Amino acid sequence: MAISIPPSDCLDSIYWTLSSTGCYSIKSGYATAFSKLWALKASSKDRLRLESSSVLFCKQRLWSLPISGKWRLFLWKILTNTLPLGSEAMKRNLDWNYFCVNCSSSTQFETPEHLFRDCPLASRIWMGSQLGINSHSGGHVNLQKWIINWISLFLKKEQSCYLISFFVSGLWRIWCIRNALKFRSSPVDLYSSMSLLSLDASLNIDAEHQYMLSQQRRLNHDQDDLSEMERIRNFFPHFLIGSAGCSDYIRVKCDAAWKPSFQAAAGWILKSSSGEVIYRGQAKFWASSAFQAEANALYLALSDALSKGFTHIDASSDCLNLVYQVAGLQAKTQDAVSILCCICNLLVCFHCFAISFCPRTLNRTTHAIAKCAIA
Incomplete structure (x- = not known):
């Protein structure tokens, strides 16, 4: 249930689930063999x-x-x-x-x-x-x-x-x-x-x-520090598609919660450019890793914004690797390739899209929504 089904036909790839990178290593293989040997001799x-x-x-x-x-x-x-x-x-x-x-x-x-x-x-x-x-x-x-x-x-x-x-x-x-x-x-x-x-x-x-x-x-009082966000954007890469001078944009903030039992949940908030909350959303799903859950949270938030007719999006996530991979600055993680491809297919539907890193201290509301949804 945690396997992400790609939207289009693609070649299968070999993925080692016992490491975070998806690549086999002698260390992870030895740890697996040792744990099985211990279980037999217990x-x-x-x-x-x-x-x-x-x-x-x-x-x-x-x-x-x-x-x-x-x-x-x-x-x-x-x-x-x-x-x-x-x-x-x-x-x-x-x-x-x-x-x-x-x-x-x-x-x-x-x-x-x-x-x-x-x-x-x-x-x-x-x-x-x-x-x-x-x-x-x-x-x-x-x-x-x-x-x-x-x-x-x-x-x-x-x-x-x-x-x-x-x-x-x-x-x-x-x-x-x-x-x-x-x-x-x-x-x-x-x-x-x-x-x-x-x-x-x-x-x-x-x-x-x-x-x-x-x-x-x-949930009710999560104030954004705009000056802090600007400082973070100057330090971390800021991915932008479309016009940089767009003023009538919707701010999308998302986060995910994940358990080793593969249960996951996403929480997201849509805000106007003035900071007024337009909508709060949450969803439960299955995910094989925490990163896959974060990618799915971004996909659900963008799909929700698009379904409500918003085409000027300023998105943020507290998962830096997700921001890098959506921006094309980092190789895609194997277990989230299909979800990242779905995100890239969504981007062509927006007139203006930007994504940036947001620290957990400025993303507490969506984190609380996701935690409540998975509890």
Whole structure:
């Protein structure tokens, strides 16, 4: 789905997808062969640690969850089974207390499933929280799958930020209780722990709300520094087709967001020569690289401007390589050749067209539009 179909017949070309240039190198070939050899020799413990569902969740969803960065890192450690628990210490023959301190057991090892789900203390926290989770009902799956199932369910709900905040706050509070008992021998106060759980979740919800408001303010108040743009144009090449004295032009600004899962989105803004916003647009698509997404964003923005009858265009992008390649000052990137050809075919439809580099600081609105579209 990320392959760009060219508008006209052209010869096929060989492209090495494991390098940014599209050309094969000994370095990239050795890295590929080494990674496959490591996968074949991986032990059963490593295969369990790098379980496909957990790795896929970490790559696609974890880092975009509406929680703080500290909680994302903590959740990543749980999903990759890298927390320093008693079960891991026993595998490494370390001098450590291998048993669960939360339930003061001398027979139950401190495993991820027991600590965060099956322990009597954890069960009371889950049942007493605002989510009211019966943790005993998930004993047939491992902890990673249990967490992923709950978060995937919460993402489908209307109040996903509220639900995910309380769920991750419960995991974090269990971890804090365990560390207080293990390293400071602090007594457990279940009432204060539940209060702290609610406080942590509320603070995270407020922080996420403030972030969304700041993103919205960026959408509504993105002022261009015209003097800064002129200075940048004097430093970087400025590509122009048509009359340089054109005054009735439309300013087109675009940007793209891209994920390694090949999901991409574009955001663009059409402004009058006086700086008044005429139109905001966004679109989701598939792209095999970040550069292909940037090229597609420019193509969609120019197509939109042309469909609205604008023929005098002053475009800008924060991807310098894209500006170079559209201007013909740099060889075209292999995975975006067909899109660049489509852009060049569009240029003959404009009476006047200019494209220039725009730094990210002056292109925040389109960046926020693209990020919101791909979220």
